[in-house]
Amino acid sequence: MMAEFVSRALRIVAALKRTDGQDMVEYALVVALIAFAATAGIKSLATKISSAYTSTGTTLNSYIS
Numbered sequence: 001m002m003a004e005f006v007s008r009a010l011r012i013v014a015a016l017k018r019t020d021g022q023d024m025v026e027y028a029l030v031v032a033l034i035a036f037a038a039t040a041g042i043k044s045l046a047t048k049i050s051s052a053y054t055s056t057g058t059t060l061n062s063y064i065s
Contacts (some may be wrong), residue, residue, distance in 0.1 A: 015024060
């Protein structure tokens, strides 16, 4: 596992030393933006799903009682 980590780290270092690094930075920024948007969207979606389950549970409990 350590060898795999070192191998990946060396590849990242080699990629950062390349002269065409501007493209890599642009791709990294796009990936970061997508990850940020997905995180924000998932949090909103999770709140809505939680609310729906709570509502369903309350309704089922009212029929059972």
